[in-house]
Amino acid sequence: HLLQEKGLSGSGAAWKTLIEHYSGNPLALKLVxxxxxxxxxxxxxxFLREGEIVFGDIYALMExxxxxxxxxxxxxxxWLAIEREALSVKDLHEDLAHPIAKGNILDALASLRERAMIEVGANHRFLLQSVIMEYVTKYLVECISMWIxxxxIVHLGQYPLIKAQTSDYIRESQVHFILVPVAEKLIVADGEGDSVQKLRSVLTKLRESGFQVSVYAAGNILNLLMYLQADLRGIDCSNLTIREVNFSTAELPEANFSHAALTHCLFKSTFTWILCLAVSADGTLLAAGTTTGELRIWRVADAAPILTCVGHSDEIRSVAFSPDGQRVVSGSEDHTMRIWDVANGVCRHTFHNHTDMIRAVAFSADGRMVASASEDGTITLWNSETGQLLRILQAHLARVRTIAFHPRLPVLASGSDDLTVRIWDCMTGASFVTLNGHAAGVRMVAFSPDGALFASGSEDRTIHLWNTASWEKKGVLSGHTDRVRTLAFSSDNRTLVTGSDDQTLRIWxxxxxxxxxxIRGHTxxxxxxVCVPGTHQLVSASEDDTLRWWDMDSGYCLxxxxxxxxxxxxVAFHPDGKMLVSASEDQTVRVWxxxxxxxxxxxxxxxNRVRTVALSPDGMLVASGSEDETVRIWDIQTGRCLKVLRGHTHLVRSVAFDPTGRWLVSGSHDQTVRLWNVHSGHIQRGLQPQQGLIWSVAFHPGGELIACSGDDPAVSLWNIHTGELACTLQGHIQRVWSLAFSANGRMIATASDDLTLRIWD
Known part of the structure; x- marks a missing residue:
């Protein structure tokens, strides 16, 4: 009523937010x-959209x-402003850079409550009101800027700019409200270059002073230098106390950390891209399969690494825990499936039967049976204890992408590139139901924990829900804008989580x-x-090289x-042999x-990761092909990107220049070969060799022919002028990964999955 008389107006929600911002303080509300x-x-x-709630008279009052x-x-x-969430007395005691008796902390907190400067939340945890939080944060930013x-270095060591190991959404808030404003104040005052020099000077002063009581100073300097993207090559951090630093995206070549004390820092993990996840039935362990063939196991509660199992010789495409959590099964592109002991990482069994990569594995509800599905179109059932082959299921007309056991019945579901889902009787091996409706390949299937519902996710961007009692369709979930790769039910059967190539997670x-x-956050x-049983958390793995824990209710990244x-x-050598160009999974091309x-x-x-590189005959240009579906042309002297060639609809696996350097050929997993004009960047000709995924392309030294190889064992040669097939080389019995012409053009060498290298005239 008081504020309405002041001429203010707004919705009920706006009034509520305004009053909450100032905690109902009459003086603050009158001033605002x-x-x-x-x-x-x-x-x-x-007013609320402006985001500033501390200004003018309000600021003077707070000050x-x-x-x-x-x-x-x-x-x-x-400290409450830094942490940006409710804290216990124990939390505050651990944060302080110098020891203070808990009794004194309790007395101070009681005094602050009497002054209405702090609030008490659930479980006797303390927090700041919004208006006070904003004032104290600004005060801290001013102080740290001045101290730098x-x-x-004494005062600079009292408080950190960020807490490296806190929840992600809290750390992002600290970066936004504390670290970035400090950096901006330094740049405004001294310019970016001088600010970097000042930060380096402070770091040197810290190292030479040997002042160990300055707990957070070195960490603050390093966080600022990394935010400013300073060149940290050879930086000397020896003998420093380094605390609360986020090193997860840092590049520190030749840095010196000898005798440094690093605590509460965040580092990159050593795992490569994770392709698949599984969580144990009790929700305590997380298993993952990587592109380097390692099986990794973490503790869910704190992400502590528990085990790394090595044995596969290629990417692991699927993992699953046994119902008792004592074993993990993994399926790989090396055509094998392995069962591992969780207690010691020992491989109990290795299963050899498939003739192509394994796409999916699963344990039956009683743990006695394990199944594998392959790109060879078959599903194999095994005794998980003895390793005995029980049954081979065959009915799908294309590669089998996914399988799942019913949680209570001896029933298996499978999804395939033939657009169908099949339901199998595990005892007889018969397919007794075929589910149709998807318009593209089926990528993932799952049963709800109670077995009442079944979900299938597809490249057609939809998820179909089915009633397992009748196998009638219950609904179609639409919303993703790219293929649905993964899905999982929550342990309470009420929620389905789906993940897509559109980089989002959707909660249904x-x-x-x-x-x-x-949920957005992956890039x-x-x-x-996977959904963690008994919690409201989920864990996702992405090609952005991250493994993320999420709170399903808030959508926050934990x-x-x-x-x-x-x-x-x-890799490719420069024509003069003095330089080497490499393509890496870190999305870069490097010249050495x-x-x-x-x-x-x-x-x-x-x-995305770079799959192939080639140099022009004169050595002036580098061509690179990537999983981002583009080809890039670079100037090798300056490192500048000259052209981005767009047209492929899947990853680019191979590129090659013609002998004149005027033309570039690219082969892609979209099953096409494209000929490009290097100068204009335009497509000159497109070929569809009908060889499946294209793995390798090469120009004949005469410049008239292109050779290409793919999933089809045959190698084809094409005339670049007419686009006609010149000849086919037949002899390999599996896909051909690589090919190369001899310098005189009289021979071509090919290498295949059939374990042979062939030389052709």
């Missing part, structure tokens, strides 16, 4: 009402109250068949998702494990000096 009336014509919503506080009370308020500019209510929330396709993907996928081993250029621009 004038600003809302004069600058926003009384429109509360317009007056804060400056009157004893030092210990100011310190506690600053004056090189006051299975009763209403409606989406309840969309590349999502490979796998934890991120940042993998380190540096596998080199291709062969004699010194130094990296001359890092070529950045691709949005």
């Amino acid at each position: 009402s004038g600003t809302v009336r004069e600058l926003f014509a009384g429109d509360i919503a317009a 007056q109250q804060f400056q009157r506080l004893p030092a210990i009370e100011q310190e506690l308020m600053i 500019r004056s090189e006051d 209510d299975v009763v209403s068949a409606q989406v309840t929330s969309v 590349n396709r999502i490979w796998s998702v 934890r991120t494990l940042q993998g380190y993907t540096d596998l080199i996928k291709a 000096d062969v004699q010194t081993g130094h990296c001359l250029h890092v070529l950045r621009g691709h949005a």
